[in-house]
Amino acid sequence: MTIDLNTISTAIAWCLAWGEGRKPQFGLPLLKQMREALNQGKTEVPEEVKALVRQAQRLQEIDKNYFPTTLNELKEKYSDLWNQETKIGLVYGGATQIKQYVFESSKLQEIRGASTLLDRINLVDLPAFFNKKQSESNIDNTQYNLAKNWLNCNFPNHPDISEALIPEMVIYSTGGNLLALCPAAFVDDLANAIEKRYVKETLTANSCAVGERFRLLELRFGLFNPTVENTPWLDWYHQNYNKPLVQAYFGFPGSESERVEQFKNRKSFNELTTKLAVLFNQRRSGNDVLNRPSRRYPPMFETHPYLRRDRSERRSAVTSVQPPKLPRETDFSETSARQHLVGYRAKKGSSRIPEWYAESQLGWELCEIEGWVNKFDRFLDRNPALKHKYYKDIQPGEVKIAENLSHLGNASQNFIAYIYADGNNVGGYIQKEIRTPQEYQRFSEDVQLATEYAVYNALAENLHPHKLKNFNDEDSTLSTGDLVHPFEIITIGGDDIFLIVPADRALAIAQLIGQRFEQILLKEPLFTANSAAAQIQGDYQIQSSNSPTNPQKIHRYKPLEAPPTQCKLSISSSILIAAYRTPTYYAKDFIDQLLKSAKERAKTLKKVGYCGGTVDIMTLKSVTMISSDVKEFRQEALFKKINQNLKLYAAPYTLHELEGLIASIKALKNANFPKSQLYQIRSLLEQGKHVAILNYRYFRTRLKQGKKELREQFEEAWCQAKTNEGNLAPWMYDKGELERDKSNYPLYETIWRDMVDLYEFIALENDDSLESEQVTVEDEL
Numbered sequence: 001m002t003i004d005l006n007t008i009s010t011a012i013a014w015c016l017a018w019g020e021g022r023k024p025q026f027g028l029p030l031l032k033q034m035r036e037a038l039n040q041g042k043t044e045v046p047e048e049v050k051a052l053v054r055q056a057q058r059l060q061e062i063d064k065n066y067f068p069t070t071l072n073e074l075k076e077k078y079s080d081l082w083n084q085e086t087k088i089g090l091v092y093g094g095a096t097q098i099k100q101y102v103f104e105s106s107k108l109q110e111i112r113g114a115s116t117l118l119d120r121i122n123l124v125d126l127p128a129f130f131n132k133k134q135s136e137s138n139i140d141n142t143q144y145n146l147a148k149n150w151l152n153c154n155f156p157n158h159p160d161i162s163e164a165l166i167p168e169m170v171i172y173s174t175g176g177n178l179l180a181l182c183p184a185a186f187v188d189d190l191a192n193a194i195e196k197r198y199v200k201e202t203l204t205a206n207s208c209a210v211g212e213r214f215r216l217l218e219l220r221f222g223l224f225n226p227t228v229e230n231t232p233w234l235d236w237y238h239q240n241y242n243k244p245l246v247q248a249y250f251g252f253p254g255s256e257s258e259r260v261e262q263f264k265n266r267k268s269f270n271e272l273t274t275k276l277a278v279l280f281n282q283r284r285s286g287n288d289v290l291n292r293p294s295r296r297y298p299p300m301f302e303t304h305p306y307l308r309r310d311r312s313e314r315r316s317a318v319t320s321v322q323p324p325k326l327p328r329e330t331d332f333s334e335t336s337a338r339q340h341l342v343g344y345r346a347k348k349g350s351s352r353i354p355e356w357y358a359e360s361q362l363g364w365e366l367c368e369i370e371g372w373v374n375k376f377d378r379f380l381d382r383n384p385a386l387k388h389k390y391y392k393d394i395q396p397g398e399v400k401i402a403e404n405l406s407h408l409g410n411a412s413q414n415f416i417a418y419i420y421a422d423g424n425n426v427g428g429y430i431q432k433e434i435r436t437p438q439e440y441q442r443f444s445e446d447v448q449l450a451t452e453y454a455v456y457n458a459l460a461e462n463l464h465p466h467k468l469k470n471f472n473d474e475d476s477t478l479s480t481g482d483l484v485h486p487f488e489i490i491t492i493g494g495d496d497i498f499l500i501v502p503a504d505r506a507l508a509i510a511q512l513i514g515q516r517f518e519q520i521l522l523k524e525p526l527f528t529a530n531s532a533a534a535q536i537q538g539d540y541q542i543q544s545s546n547s548p549t550n551p552q553k554i555h556r557y558k559p560l561e562a563p564p565t566q567c568k569l570s571i572s573s574s575i576l577i578a579a580y581r582t583p584t585y586y587a588k589d590f591i592d593q594l595l596k597s598a599k600e601r602a603k604t605l606k607k608v609g610y611c612g613g614t615v616d617i618m619t620l621k622s623v624t625m626i627s628s629d630v631k632e633f634r635q636e637a638l639f640k641k642i643n644q645n646l647k648l649y650a651a652p653y654t655l656h657e658l659e660g661l662i663a664s665i666k667a668l669k670n671a672n673f674p675k676s677q678l679y680q681i682r683s684l685l686e687q688g689k690h691v692a693i694l695n696y697r698y699f700r701t702r703l704k705q706g707k708k709e710l711r712e713q714f715e716e717a718w719c720q721a722k723t724n725e726g727n728l729a730p731w732m733y734d735k736g737e738l739e740r741d742k743s744n745y746p747l748y749e750t751i752w753r754d755m756v757d758l759y760e761f762i763a764l765e766n767d768d769s770l771e772s773e774q775v776t777v778e779d780e781l
Contacts, residue, residue: 006060008438010038011168011181012219013056015088017049018164018183020213022157035166055080055216062220064435067264071233074221082228084216089187092276093194093209094122094177096284098491099588101205104312106584107475108404108488108500110336113343115490115498116369117202118176120342122493125197126178129190132167142367147197154196155189165190171437172444175494178209179273179440187211188291195295203335204299204315210279210289214272219437222271237263268435301333310336319360326356327475334362346371347401372489373401379456386460399465399483406473408500409580411466411486415761416580417506420591421513421573423447423495424602425611429568442537444494446521447569449535452492454516454571455499458509459487463501495571503577503761507617510573511658514613518567540568542611549609556650556732557660558717565612572598572613572652577761578620587620593630594618601652604738616652619757638753642688645747649754650732660717665755665762667713671706673699675759681730682756689731689748696730696752718751 014035019025030046034053037045045053059081068074075082095101095118102114120143123134128147152160169181182190191209198207218224225231232240240246241259250266253259283289286296301315308317308331315333322329332340341357346369377396380387391399402408408416426447434440466486471479478484486505490498501509521540542565551559574594578587598616605614618630628636638648653661668678677699685692700710719729730752736745 006057006438007168008171008181008436008441009053009056009060010035011166012059012088012216013038013049013053014166014168015181015183016052016056016084016086016216020086020184022185023159024164028159028163035168039168051080055084059216059220060436060438064439067221067260067267069234071229071231074217078217081217087184087213087215088219089182089184089190089211089213090179090272090276091182091187091190091194091209091211092177092179092273092280093191094175094207095198096206096208098176098205099592101202102490103584103588104314105336105339107311107340108402109343109347110339111343111490111584112346112371112488113339113341114202114205116346116371117339117342118198118205119491119493120369121198121201122173122176122178125201126194127167127170127173129162129193130165130167130170130180131162132170132173146365146367150197150200151193155193157186157189161186161189161193171441172494174444174448175496177494179276181437182211184213187213192292199299201338203338204301206284206298208280208284208295210276210283212272212276212279218272219269220435222267222269223275234260234263265432265435269437269440270431270435273440301335309333312336318362319356321356321360325354327477332360334364337362338364338366341366342369345369347403371401372492373485375452376456376459376485376489379453380460383460386457390460390464392464394465394483399485400478402484402486402488403476403478404473405500405580406471406476407466407468407478407484408486408488408502410468410471412502412504412761414580415503415577417501417503417761418576418578418587418591419497419499419501419506419510419513419573420595421497421510421571422595422599423451424570424572424599424613425606426495426569433568439538446536446538446540447495448493450517450520451495451497451571453520454513455489455492455497457516458512459501461512462505462508463487466502495569497571497573504763506575506577507615507658507662507758507762510575510615511655511662514571514573514615514655517571518565518569518612521567521569542566542568553608553737554605554610555654555656556718557657557664562654562656565610568611570602570611570613572602573615574598575615575617576620577618577758582620590618590620590630597630598652605654607738610654613655614652615655615658617754617758618651619761621757639744640686642686644689645744646685646689647734647744647747647749648685650749650751651754660713661751661754661758662762664714664717664751665758666764667706667709668755668759669762669764671703671710673703673706673710678756678759682753685730685750685752689728692730692750692752693728700729 014031017024017026017031017034024031026048030048034045034049038053058078062078068077098118102111102118105111105114124143125147127134128144129151131148133141133144148162152162155161157164164183164186171179171181173180178194188211191211194209195207198205215224215228237246237250237259238256241250241253251262253262283295286294288294303309303314303316308320309315310317310331310333315335317331318334319337320329320331337357337360341354344354345366380390405416430443434443463486465483468478468480468482468484486502488500490500497513499509521536523536549564551562551564555562572595574591574597576587576591576594594616598614601616602614634649640646640648681692681696681699684695700707703710715727715729719727719732721728722733728748730750731748732750734745734747734749736742736747739745
């Protein structure tokens with residue numbers, strides 16, 4: 001017989017051969033022999049399991065586009081799969097309220113430690129339950145053994161639970177979540193183990209996991225009724241598609257062909273993952289689950305008003321560390337001590353236990369931790385050109401990892417930028433394009449690879465190790481003259497990205513991340529022969545349409561020069577520029593709101609065929625600048641009605657527009673536009689369209705240099721009139737064709753305010769820093 005090398009086939013065959021009991025229905029040696037034969041592509045498997053292997057293969061051989069018109073057709077064509085009664089487990093779980101845990105401290109080392117610990121659990125510990133090693137490094141091997149032994153000790157079984165699980169069962173384990181197959185008997189144990197592992201290691205991080213058991217054919221054709229023959233199918237759907245409840249589940253179809261397509265999209269492996277997502281939300285909300293402990297009582301560490309607390313003021317301190325063991329006296333709870341220790345390990349890449357932690361006698365077992373900078377360096381080693389561009393003449397060993405946000409702020413006049421990015425249309429793509437576990441697995445690997453490599457490439461292209469200048473921070477062990485990596489990767493998981501970078505490079509980094517993400521998924525050769533693009537398995541190219549898009553409805557900056565979007569997936573980003581002393585909890589709230597705004601813009605532009613990325617930006621030059629949410633602030637403070645509707649900002653931007661915004665600010669700087677006049681024009685925007693136009697033209701005519709570049713990169717690029725060859729600088733006209741609420745349209749909007757706010761944070765060519773600029777803290781209101 002021909003053996004399919006599909007790893008999901010191996011996982012399904014293993015689950016069928018194990019059976020529904022806690023002990024395998026065939027001996028373990030025979031199951032291992034079967035798995036080895038499948039993985040090596042041998043032509044024979046043990047006779048006892050040959051029929052089960054063939055069933056797993058037949059399930060995977062079903063054409064992606066095949067869909068039976070009736071259940072009788074399915075029963076007749078795949079009678080062996082129809083009659084297979086052995087159920088297969090599917091488990092889904094991971095961390096919840098991640099940012100609440102990661103950003104409960106304002107200290108960079110503890111933020112890094114919290115994020116790294118969650119990443120280690122998700123990327124190393126949970127796959128270790130399935131005997132899956134993420135790499136062959138000694139670091140991962142030690143942690144792999146610890147996690148595996150912990151599972152067997154805490155959830156005893158004979159044979160051990162780890163014996164029932166194999167690496168091929170893991171569909172994905174990225175983005176803070178795990179989805180995996182397993183023998184039916186271990187669904188509850190695995191879900192409990194996932195939740196318990198997060199609590200055991202972090203003490204306070206929230207997590208949730210659920211599981212369910214499914215018939216074999218359900219893995220391909222979605223949920224069946226307990227009596228399979230009574231499952232509603234296409235004939236039933238054609239008769240009931242107009243009912244509100246049916247439309248809420250399957251969508252709002254039009255023609256018969258659209259109804260069939262929507263039914264097919266729903267009745268696939270996606271329906272199983274949707275059910276798990278519903279169960280996940282129910283359990284996260286505190287609902288009871290049969291045969292499982294309640295989750296209504298999350299871990300709590302009560303404190304007392306007269307006891308000493310840790311730095312976050314959340315929990316009672318269990319140890320106090322004095323200088324010189326740490327730069328200043330610090331009180332730790334057990335949770336914050338673990339975060340600080342993991343951050344230290346990730347920074348140093350060492351297995352040495354610091355003296356202060358050894359003396360605390362907390363006794364938590366921790367192996368070496370591989371931080372994001374180590375992974376970044378490995379990427380550079382595989383890409384010598386980028387390595388030379390990033391390090392230039394500096395030896396990598398001379399560069400240290402930033403300890404505090406002040407190190408990052410030192411590279412850009414004490415201002416930093418938070419970049420938070422998330423994928424667009426991921427859920428829609430999964431619903432329409434992915435119908436099998438194997439496709440889920442490939443998709444997850446592709447997105448993780450594209451996201452990670454896009455970030456590394458953007459950092460290497462735009463940054464360079466920074467030498468600390470005029471630096472004095474009592475919380476730091478580094479001093480003036482030391483070299484540091486000028487970035488912090490908080491997390492890269494699935495399609496999520498969270499970075500902290502110097503303010504003057506933030507826009508270029510976010511723009512390149514979005515661009516590279518799409519290029520990698522489209523398999524464009526960017527790096528080396530062994531590049532990420534060469535490893536992409538899926539096809540994410542947008543097929544040509546008979547109705548071409550109109551770039552003038554999408555882009556406001558040189559629309560006819562904008563490249564058409566070709567990738568089905570993209571990334572939206574939020575950028576918050578703020579002083580490094582800005583409270584992290586305060587910044588985090590604005591970052592979330594900006595990302596929501598950017599994704600809403602992406603959804604709006606998708607109506608006219610744009611599937612690319614969007615970016616929203618805000619600059620906080622003082623902590624008290626905004627006291628309300630972003631949307632409310634913009635509506636009340638930056639929207640005026642003076643004869644015409646005036647919108648005094650233009651964010652969010654498409655990636656093409658963001659590139660144009662950077663070019664426009666550079667043109668403004670090259671023209672040496674006096675700062676006093678920049679601020680004066682900005683203040684005059686509120687007095688009406690004509691006043692702002694008149695004053696802009698007056699000041700522009702007085703410039704002694706850069707007039708041509710400013711005209712090309714700002715006036716003609718952004719502000720062209722719709723009915724003649726002139727321009728409306730500094731305004732742009734928007735009829736509001738894409739907006740649902742047209743009450744405030746048409747309107748005039750402008751990028752001038754954004755240009756002024758970002759003026760100090762755009763570096764010119766060959767500038768390593770903004771040494772010549774002096775960023776002022778002012779009240780923007």
